[in-house]
Structures are given as C-alpha cells and as structure tokens.
Amino acid sequence: xxxxxxxxxxxxxxxxxxxxxxxxxxxxxxxxxxxxxxxxxxxxxxxxxxxxxxxxxxxxxxxxxxxxxxxxxxxxxxxxxxxxxxxxxxxxxxxxxxxxxxxxxxxxxxxxxxxxxxxxxxxxxxxxxxxxxxxxxxxxxxxxxxxxxxxxxxxxxxxxxxxxxxxxxxxxxxxxxxxxxxxxxxxxxxxxxxxxxxxxxxxxxxxxxxxxxxxxxxxxxxxxxxxxxxxxxxxxxxxxxxxxxxxxxxxxxxxxxxxxxxxxxxxxxxxxxxxxxxxxxxxxxxxxxxxxxxxxxxxxxxxxxxxxxxxxxxxxxxxxxxxxxxxxxxxxxxxxxxxxxxxxxxxxxxxxxxxxxxxxxxxxxxxxxxxxxxxxxxxxxxxxxxxxxxxxxxxxxxxxxxxxxxxxxxxxxxxxxxxxxxxxxxxxxxxxxxxxxxxxxxxxxxxxxxxxxxxxxxxxx
Numbered sequence: 001x002x003x004x005x006x007x008x009x010x011x012x013x014x015x016x017x018x019x020x021x022x023x024x025x026x027x028x029x030x031x032x033x034x035x036x037x038x039x040x041x042x043x044x045x046x047x048x049x050x051x052x053x054x055x056x057x058x059x060x061x062x063x064x065x066x067x068x069x070x071x072x073x074x075x076x077x078x079x080x081x082x083x084x085x086x087x088x089x090x091x092x093x094x095x096x097x098x099x100x101x102x103x104x105x106x107x108x109x110x111x112x113x114x115x116x117x118x119x120x121x122x123x124x125x126x127x128x129x130x131x132x133x134x135x136x137x138x139x140x141x142x143x144x145x146x147x148x149x150x151x152x153x154x155x156x157x158x159x160x161x162x163x164x165x166x167x168x169x170x171x172x173x174x175x176x177x178x179x180x181x182x183x184x185x186x187x188x189x190x191x192x193x194x195x196x197x198x199x200x201x202x203x204x205x206x207x208x209x210x211x212x213x214x215x216x217x218x219x220x221x222x223x224x225x226x227x228x229x230x231x232x233x234x235x236x237x238x239x240x241x242x243x244x245x246x247x248x249x250x251x252x253x254x255x256x257x258x259x260x261x262x263x264x265x266x267x268x269x270x271x272x273x274x275x276x277x278x279x280x281x282x283x284x285x286x287x288x289x290x291x292x293x294x295x296x297x298x299x300x301x302x303x304x305x306x307x308x309x310x311x312x313x314x315x316x317x318x319x320x321x322x323x324x325x326x327x328x329x330x331x332x333x334x335x336x337x338x339x340x341x342x343x344x345x346x347x348x349x350x351x352x353x354x355x356x357x358x359x360x361x362x363x364x365x366x367x368x369x370x371x372x373x374x375x376x377x378x379x380x381x382x383x384x385x386x387x388x389x390x391x392x393x394x395x396x397x398x399x400x401x402x403x404x405x406x407x408x409x410x411x412x413x414x415x416x417x418x419x420x421x422x423x424x425x426x427x428x429x430x431x432x433x434x435x436x437x438x439x440x441x442x443x444x445x446x447x448x449x450x451x452x453x454x455x456x457x458x459x460x461x
Contacts, residue, residue: 114420116147138213142174144233234270243276271350306364331450
C-alpha cells in the first residue's frame with residue numbers, strides 16, 4: 001500500500017473564523033503590555049489609530065474574543081487557493097536518513113506566492129467597507145507588496161508600495177508583479193516623504209530597511225487627512241490573527257495524517273507567517289494539554305532580533321512615527337545588512353511572539369545566508385520546490401531538528417511553514433550557486449548604537 005504524503009482539506013472545511021491567541025496568553029499568566037503613543041508615550045487608544053487603520057481592524061487589534069468570524073467576501077477570495085496543502089517531506093527524510101517525520105504547510109500556492117494574502121485580503125476588505133480609496137504600505141522582498149497590490153486590484157482600491165531599496169534592486173520582477181496589479185512602487189528610502197529625505201541626507205547610499213519603508217508609508221497615510229490608510233504586513237495583533245487560517249488548517253490536516261507535531265518551526269521577520277502556523281498549536285501548550293510541544297522561530301544571523309535583541313519598548317518604524325510596542329528589538333535605527341531574505345530584515349518582532357519567547361514558550365535560532373541556501377538547495381533537490389530565502393530559514397531549522405533526531409536515534413514529528421516560493425529570487429540562488437553570496441557578520445556595534453537610541457520609557461519588568 002502506498003503511503004499517503006499529501007493531506008488536503010476540502011473547501012467546505014476551510015476555517016470560517018480566525019483564532020486570537022491573546023486570551024490564551026492571558027490565561028497562561030502572561031500580561032500583554034499596551035502600545036504607547038510615539039509623542040505622548042501614553043497607552044494608545046482606538047482614536048489614535050484611526051488616521052492609519054479602519055475601525056474594524058482597530059477593534060480586532062484590541063479584541064479579547066478567542067474567535068473572530070471571517071467575512072464572506074474574504075472567504076470568497078480565500079477559496080482561490082485555500083485550503084493550502086500539508087505535505088510530508090518523505091524524500092527529504094530519506095535523504096537525511098532520519099527517523100523523524102517532516103511535514104510542511106505550503107503557502108506558496110497562493111496567487112501572490114506566499115502567506116501574505118491571508119491578511120492582505122482581509123485588511124483591504126475592511127478598508128473598502130470603510131470607504132478607503134487608497135492604501136500605502138511597505139514591502140521588504142516584495143511578498144507583502146505583491147499581496148496588497150493583488151488585494152487592492154480585487155477590491156478596487158489604489159495602492160502605493162514603498163519597497164526596501166536593496167530588494168527593489170535585487171528583485172525587479174517583484175516590482176513588475178506589483179505594477180501588473182496597478183500598484184505604484186517606490187524605492188525606499190525615497191525623496192517623496194520627509195522620513196525618506198532625512199535618511200537620504202544622512203546616507204545617500206542607504207539600502208533601506210523595513211523600518212524605513214514603514215516610516216514612509218505611515219507618514220503618507222498620517223499626513224493625508226484621512227484619504228489614505230496604511231496596511232501593515234506583520235507585527236500587529238490583527239495581522240497575526242488573519243494568518244491563523246494556516247495553523248487551523250494544519251491542525252486538521254495533521255489529524256488526517258494521524259500525527260501530532262513535537263516541534264513547530266517557521267521563519268520570523270515580524271512574525272506573521274510563523275504565528276499563523278504556530279498559534280493554534282501554541283494554545284494547546286499554554287492550556288497544558290500539550291506542555292512538551294516545542295516551538296522554534298528561525299531568523300537571519302545578520303538580523304538576529306530574537307537571539308541577540310533586547311526585550312523593550314521600541315518604535316515600530318525607523319522615524320519614530322509608529323506606536324512604541326514591547327518587543328525584542330535591535331533598535332529602530334538599526335539597518336540590517338542587505339541579505340537576500342529581505343522580508344526578515346526588520347529590527348523588531350511581533351509583541352505577542354516576543355512575549356512568548358520572553359516567557360520561555362518559544363525558542364529562537366539564527367542562521368547565516370550560506371547555511372540557509374544549502375538547506376534550500378537540499379529541499380529543492382528532494383521535494384522539488386525552490387523556496388523563498390525567508391522560508392528557507394524554516395527549512396534549515398527543520399533539517400537541523402531531523403538530523404538531531406537521527407543522531408539521537410529517536411522519532412520526532414517536525415512541522416514547518418513553507419511560507420512562500422522563490423520564483424522571484426533567482427538572483428539569490430545564482431549568487432549562492434556561483435559562490436558570490438557573502439557571509440555577512442552581525443554588526444554588534446551598530447546594534448549597540450541603535451539600542452542607545454531606544455525611546456525614553458520605563459524598562460519592561
């Protein structure tokens with residue numbers, strides 16, 4: 001009998017509600033801290049967020065409900081690709097000669113090629129309902145910008161994307177992809193905003209960062225008089241909430257496979273794809289029903305927020321226009337080296353994910369570019385998928401876990417999120433295959449300088 005390796009859900013089993021981890025965090029004895037206003041340093045209220053977000057998303061941001069219904073218009077678009085497949089990586093297992101069983105949830109099947117449409121569709125829907133005519137946003141490697149561009153085309157809203165300059169130059173076809181959906185794409189830092197001008201005056205050759213691009217998009221929305229809203233691709237509660245369709249599907253698919261993960265793995269820039277997979281499983285750990293289940297967040301060694309950052313209040317953007325949130329941070333002025341995993345080049349992390357790491361419920365590991373691409377090549381040669389550089393960090397983590405299981409001669413069930421394909425990342429693979437991929441060292445001095453500029457608020461206990 002042939003062993004089943006792919007586990008699909010019918011469309012009538014697609015989740016109809018998003019899962020909110022915050023009640024589980026509170027019940028586990030961890031106390032989330034409020035975001036602070038960048039000017040007053042007082043807790044942010046809903047009115048403070050209205051210049052940036054529609055009311056429906058603000059209510060989701062602060063919701064204490066465990067389940068939030070997915071609107072029918074969002075479900076209609078989700079059905080273009082959801083439920084996404086869960087695959088067992090049998091060929092990779094065989095190549096590693098490991099007793100571990102490796103599963104991956106593949107989000108690269110979405111039209112935009114990653115997990116990002118799960119929240120882009122939702123955010124643009126709520127903006128359309130609120131009468132928004134134009135959305136400004138940022139993108140690193142281009143996955144988020146691609147998703148928002150597509151969503152705006154579906155709902156008839158104009159879109160402007162500030163794309164980190166390093167990725168703008170490395171990935172020209174991501175720009176073309178966004179422009180195909182009608183988006184205006186601007187290399188960041190740009191001379192079109194005061195935040196961009198300030199960065200360029202200080203360093204005309206700046207390669208940009210997600211923090212800078214966020215500053216430009218936030219400024220564009222905040223100074224528009226309400227005609228433009230802002231959409232964020234990660235970090236905030238409502239963004240992570242929308243991504244939980246991944247983990248909800250994966251739980252049902254793991255039941256079809258007759259397995260329960262021992263370790264759940266994902267790459268982390270701001271944290272949305274990993275939270276989307278992990279949080280429905282994390283609820284079982286926090287409730288005590290699966291206390292031994294492990295969670296591993298993977299990140300680039302050039303931007304090791306969780307492994308070398310500080311847990312503190314910091315601005316979500318470089319210019320200090322966004323609210324201050326409690327998170328692991330390298331400092332909002334830290335500009336990571338231009339590694340190919342552009343979507344992971346962010347100085348901070350989601351507050352909820354940071355709290356779980358701080359509370360000992362989640363581990364973190366950082367890998368160098370060449371280690372990551374070595375894993376990506378092995379995955380491509382065994383499973384046939386060329387992964388995005390960001391997603392390849394999760395592959396590296398999964399392979400390391402499988403090798404550890406082999407060395408210990410123990411069974412281990414590994415689940416990871418393959419958050420996107422690498423079809424637009426061929427330059428990165430070309431650089432690796434021809435020995436042009438530099439092994440970039442983390443700049444500890446730059447972090448020390450950036451941390452010295454953390455906002456002047458009481459430290460987190």
